Structures are given as structure tokens and as C-alpha cells.
Amino acid sequence: MAIKIRIPTPLRSVTNGADMVEVQAGTVDEALKNLCGQFNGMEKRLYKQPGELNRFVNIYVNDEDIRFLNNLQTPIKDGDDVSVVPAIAGG
């Protein structure tokens, strides 16, 4: 078992087309850092600076926005689903 990170289309150019990447991690931050370690160019797409995501990057853990949880320090466990989602216009 591992953490599954779902990759949206705009990031798949970085993941060689993969829409799902598995990592081992105990927090969201660790999971994303692990992801950044695997793929060149991922870090600048996700992070503005260490510990701070780009303004339009939304991260969900099992369908909940991490800003309702403990942000990047949100704990995660094997089998959890982490999604990277760009912000969307309203309607």
C-alpha cells in the first residue's frame, strides 16, 4: 500500500503522461516533496517557496481541501488519495 497522488492534465507533461503516482509519506508536504523528487520541474509548478504552494494549486486529501484540514502538515496514511487540482472559474 502507498499514497496515491492524482495528477491533473496540466502536470502530466512533467510526469511523462502518468495520471497517478504512488509515494510513501506521512504528511501532504512529504508526499508532494516525494513527488517533486521523482519528476524534474514539478517543484516550481507546485511550490512558490518551500512550505508555500502556488496560489492556484489546490490539494485535496480524500475529497477534502487541505485548507480545511492542517494544510501541508495534514497527516496521511497508506491508501489515502491525494489530488492536485487547479482552481476553476465559477458559475
Place this chain on the structure above:
Amino acid sequence: MSYVLGLKCRECGEKYPQKGVHVCEVCFGPLEVQYDYAAMRGKVTRESIASKPRNLWRYRDLLPIHGEPKAGLYSGWTPLRRAYNLEKVLGVKELYIKDDSANYPTWSYKERVVSVAITKAIELGYDTVGCASTGNLANSVAAHAAVAGLKAFVMIPHDLEQGKVLGSLIFGPTMVRIEGNYDDVNRLCSEIADKYKWAIVNVNLRPFYTEGAKTFGFEVAEQLGWKLPKHTVCPTAGGTILPKIYKAYQEFIDLGLVADNQPKIYSAQAAGCNPVVEAIRAGHDLIKPQKPKTIAKSIAIGNPADGFYVVQAVKQSGGWGEDATDAEIVDAIKLLARTEGTWTEPAGGTTLAATIKLINSGRIPRDESICVCITGNGLKTVEVVVDQLEPPASIPPKLDAFDALMAKYQAQQTQTPAKVPAGV
């Protein structure tokens, strides 16, 4: 003739050709259409605009299409009305209602964004369009897609008002109710757009879609006699329209079509979903998402994608933000109906209620021109007023019965003073 140069990321400046792409692949920032404003000078004039038919496409030089418009040929050019009765009630000198509750064919400001998005979808070769919607957008996508002969998939939160649901279904789209709030629907749609390669108007056509909202601001300026209101109050949900109205004003200023009166713009939200107003009050750019809880469902977006740009536009213009409780929203809906004969949905009630509070707090001076942006129609949201209105009396068809009723009313009138709307 098109003045469009391409797309550019608002955050990092990365450039893209025109295609169905909505976020920057470098930083996830939203993409914005770039125009050749230098080439417009002397060609896009008051006269060139005024010579075109009275619909939103009279501003097509400032919209991101290449060929002829394919949707919305009868949309836009909604009334901008001087609200004399409301001026008296509120004690202000010059108040206007820009009334998109009368926008054809589905009675909301969404005709503006959808007309551009559907035209663009056809230009880009899509045969299927869709949207994530709190109702109005779905209505508009369904109607315009029907006319254009496109397949439509509209996704909505499961708990919308019946008028909003039927207002889409009648046009024959595939509608899916998602068991979650709007932010859940939105997130799902971003994944659907990825997988199904449809033109989801507010997702992968977002850069083109949002430009359509400028026509609201263009019309206000032109209908006011080629000048800008000093204060514009606008509802905020996902954050599309407010920055685009402000952009429209700035484009007209830059092209020399109106004088720069340094217009101020204000964001109105429901108290039960006010992430943008909270950020404005706190003086920071970070929008903290919320779980919406308000009767104003059309603007119940807790995670507004363009909230940051609303805060920027408000701040840059010297405006402010204000929110309204559900009770204030209903009072304002009734006030607008009973003074100006316009029945708006809760988003419009929110905007008027916020305007009243901004006037009473002194943020908006009583002696300067004010424009209240009404973006939706109350006939779609009867649920919010059904228990707030006195049910009509029912009598037998006899003059005696009618006389008795009148006598009863007369007795009541002498007992109780005339009602003054709350919140004034």
C-alpha cells in the same frame, strides 16, 4: 478582424496559443486573453461600437473570437435604469440598476460568458459543451447549446432550486446532480474536462468565457452616455464578473472612449459564504475557503478561483467589500421589487443589501453615482420568498364578501403604520 494576440498566464507571464487550455502549465495560474490594443486605437471608437446591433456582440472587437458570433445574437444590451424610487428610499442622489435579470434567453448575466464560450467552442472544433454550475450557467449553456446544435452536459450541486433545475432540463441537456456543494462539482468537472475532452465552458474555455463578462461593464459605460459610474457594486461568487467589469472600464478608459473618473468597485457576498469579503476586510490576498451556508445558492462558492483577482481589483480601485445575512437578502429582494419593479434572485438581493450597508457606513457617498449590478432573475428562486410573502385572501365571488374584505383591510390600516423595509 480579430485583435487577439494569444493567451498569457496572469501569474508568471508564460504565453500560449489559443486553445482549450485554462491553466498555466508552469504555475497553474489562470490564462488571460491578450489583445493588440495599439491596433485598436482609432478603429474601435464610440461610433464603430454604436453602429453595431444592440446585443453583446457590439463589443466583439474586445472579445476573443475570430469569425462571426455563433451564439447570443440576441443576448446582452439589458436595461440600465435610473432607480428614482430607490434613490428616495435610500437617500442617495444618483442610483442605477444594471438589470441582467432581463438578459435573454435565460435571464442572467451568464448569457454573456456563454455566448463567447460557445462561439469559441465551435471555433476550436468541439461538438460537446458542459459546465459546473450553481444553476444560471447551466441554464444558459443548455439553451445556447440547443440553438447551436451542440451536445450539452451540465453538472450542478444536488440541492438547487427547482426553477434552476427545470430551467436547464427544458432545453434537453444531459444534467447530472452531484451529491456535494458547488466546489465539489467544480473539482469533478476539472477531472471530466481532462478525461472526456469536452469544452467545459468554465474550465478549459475559462480564458475566453470570462472575457464575455466584460460586456456587462461595456454596456454600463455606453448606456450611461459614455461615462462610468463612480461606484459599482457587484456580487462575487467564483470571482469572474467583478474583475472583468473593472477591466472593461479600464479598456474603455485606455481606448479613450470614456473619461477616467477613477471608478471604484465593491464586492458583495452573502454572510454565509464570504471568503472574498473576509479577505478584503482583513487586508490580505489569501482567500480562506469556506463551506457555504446561505440561501444565495447562485453565489455559494466557498473556494472562489478568481477571488484573488476580485481582491486585487477592489483594492486597486479603492473600493471595499460587504456581506449580507439571509434576512437582509430577502428584505432587499422585496425592496427592489417594490420600488423598481425588478424581481431578482438572492444574488441580486445580496448586492442591493450590501450597497445599502456601504451607503449607511459612509463607504459610498450619497451624492455620487452608484451602479448596482443585478445578475439574475427571481422567478428561478421562488423558494426563498414563498414563505416571506402574505398569501392572498380567498373569497367567494360576491360583492358582499369583497366589501367585508376591504373593511377588514381598512381597519388594519388604521391600526398599523405602513411598513418600512428593513435594512434602510
